[in-house]
Amino acid sequence: MEEQTEEPGLVMKFFQDYRMKMLIPELLVVFAVWYFLPLLDSSFSPIAGNVYQDFGVLQYFFQPLFFLPSGLVVLASAFTLHGIYPLDNYHEGKIDKLPKTAVILIGLSFVLLPILVAFQMLGYYMTEMTEFVSRNPLWERVESVGDLLFYAGPMFFVGLQWWLLIPVFFLSQGIDGIHKIAHHETSSEKITWLFYFLWPLSMPFFFDSVEIMAMVALSIPAFAFYSYVRPYYTYVTSIHTITFASLLLIAVVLVPLLPLMNIWFPGFILPHIPPRVIPWPF
Amino acid sequence: MSGNWTNRWVLILILGILIQVIIYPTVWIFQIFTHEYFPDVFLISLISLAIQIGGFYTIMNKTKGMDPSIYGQGRPFQHKLREEDEDVATRKPTFD
Incomplete structure (x- = not known):
C-alpha cells in the first residue's frame, strides 16, 4: 500500500x-x-485610551505609538508575538533556518509595546533555562516565573494590576507544576507538588469567595480536559478536583473574612470590580 | 469491570465533583455570596459541572474493561519531548 503523507495546507501549516x-x-x-x-x-x-498617558516621557518607551488605544495594541501584540514559537523550534534545532516572518513578527511586537515584549522575551528565556543550564528545583521555579512573565505579562505591564503579582506567582507555580508532574518533567515531584498546593492555599489571602468560586469552576475543567482525551492522566485530575473542591468549601465557610490580607493589612487588596459593560437582560 | 469504579482515583474524582454539586446550588439558594458578578460566576459553575460530569463519563467509557491501574499511570512516554516524536529525546527537558 502506498504510504500517505498528509501535508497540511499553507494556512494550517502557519497555524501549526x-x-x-x-x-x-x-x-x-x-x-x-x-x-x-x-x-x-x-x-x-x-x-x-492610552494606559501610559500619565507616565510622562516614559510613556513613549512603553508605547511608542502613543496615539493608538492600548487595548487594541495589546491585542495586536498577542498575535505578533507568536513569532516566538518558530524561534523556539529554531533554538531547539527542530528547524534549520530561522523563518523571516517570525523575526518580522517579533520586531513588530517590540514596536508595539517595547517594555512588555522585553519582559515577555525575558520570560521566554527564563523558561529555557532548565534546558540550557540545568534542571533542578530552583531553575524549575524560574521556568514557572518565566511563564508568568510571558503569558500574564500584559496583566501587569498593560493592565497595571500589580496587586495580582503574588497570587499570580503562586498560580503560575501551580499550573506549570502540575503540568511538569503529569509529563514526568520535574527533577523533584515532592517540591513541585508543594508549590502546586501553595496555589490553592494562597488564594483565600487575596480573593473573596466569589472570585475563588470562579477560579474553582474554571480551573477544574481546564485541567481535567487532558484526562478526557487521555485517561492515564486521571490521577492528576482527581487531585486537582478534590483540592479545589476543598478550597471552595473553605471559601464558603470563610465568606465574611475573605480576602484575609485585608484583615491584617486593611486596604492591601484594592477595590477591583469594574462596572458591568453589558447588563443582564433580566 | 466494577474494579474501575472502586479505584482510588475514580472515587476521589467522584467526591470532588459531588462537593461541587452540593456547594454551587447551596450558595445560590441561600444567597451566601453577594457580588456584582455572582450570576455570571454561578452560570460558569453550572457549565463547569456539566463539563466535569460529561468528562467523567468519557473517562469511564474509554477505560471500560481496562486495568484500573491506568488511572494512576501518567504519561507513558517518559523520555520523549512530544508524544508524536518517534525517537526518545537526547536533550534534557524530560528527566533521566
Whole structure:
C-alpha cells in the first residue's frame, strides 16, 4: 500500500508552526486587561485610551505609538508575538533556518509595546533555562516565573494590576507544576507538588469567595480536559478536583473574612470590580 | 469491570465533583455570596459541572474493561519531548 503523507495546507501549516492554539490563554489575558481598563480611567475602553498617558516621557518607551488605544495594541501584540514559537523550534534545532516572518513578527511586537515584549522575551528565556543550564528545583521555579512573565505579562505591564503579582506567582507555580508532574518533567515531584498546593492555599489571602468560586469552576475543567482525551492522566485530575473542591468549601465557610490580607493589612487588596459593560437582560 | 469504579482515583474524582454539586446550588439558594458578578460566576459553575460530569463519563467509557491501574499511570512516554516524536529525546527537558 502506498504510504500517505498528509501535508497540511499553507494556512494550517502557519497555524501549526506559529502555534496559534496558544491564542486561547493569551486572548483570555487580553480580555482580562480589557476588563480592568475602566478601573484605570473611567474613559478607557478596549478601543480608547492610552494606559501610559500619565507616565510622562516614559510613556513613549512603553508605547511608542502613543496615539493608538492600548487595548487594541495589546491585542495586536498577542498575535505578533507568536513569532516566538518558530524561534523556539529554531533554538531547539527542530528547524534549520530561522523563518523571516517570525523575526518580522517579533520586531513588530517590540514596536508595539517595547517594555512588555522585553519582559515577555525575558520570560521566554527564563523558561529555557532548565534546558540550557540545568534542571533542578530552583531553575524549575524560574521556568514557572518565566511563564508568568510571558503569558500574564500584559496583566501587569498593560493592565497595571500589580496587586495580582503574588497570587499570580503562586498560580503560575501551580499550573506549570502540575503540568511538569503529569509529563514526568520535574527533577523533584515532592517540591513541585508543594508549590502546586501553595496555589490553592494562597488564594483565600487575596480573593473573596466569589472570585475563588470562579477560579474553582474554571480551573477544574481546564485541567481535567487532558484526562478526557487521555485517561492515564486521571490521577492528576482527581487531585486537582478534590483540592479545589476543598478550597471552595473553605471559601464558603470563610465568606465574611475573605480576602484575609485585608484583615491584617486593611486596604492591601484594592477595590477591583469594574462596572458591568453589558447588563443582564433580566 | 466494577474494579474501575472502586479505584482510588475514580472515587476521589467522584467526591470532588459531588462537593461541587452540593456547594454551587447551596450558595445560590441561600444567597451566601453577594457580588456584582455572582450570576455570571454561578452560570460558569453550572457549565463547569456539566463539563466535569460529561468528562467523567468519557473517562469511564474509554477505560471500560481496562486495568484500573491506568488511572494512576501518567504519561507513558517518559523520555520523549512530544508524544508524536518517534525517537526518545537526547536533550534534557524530560528527566533521566
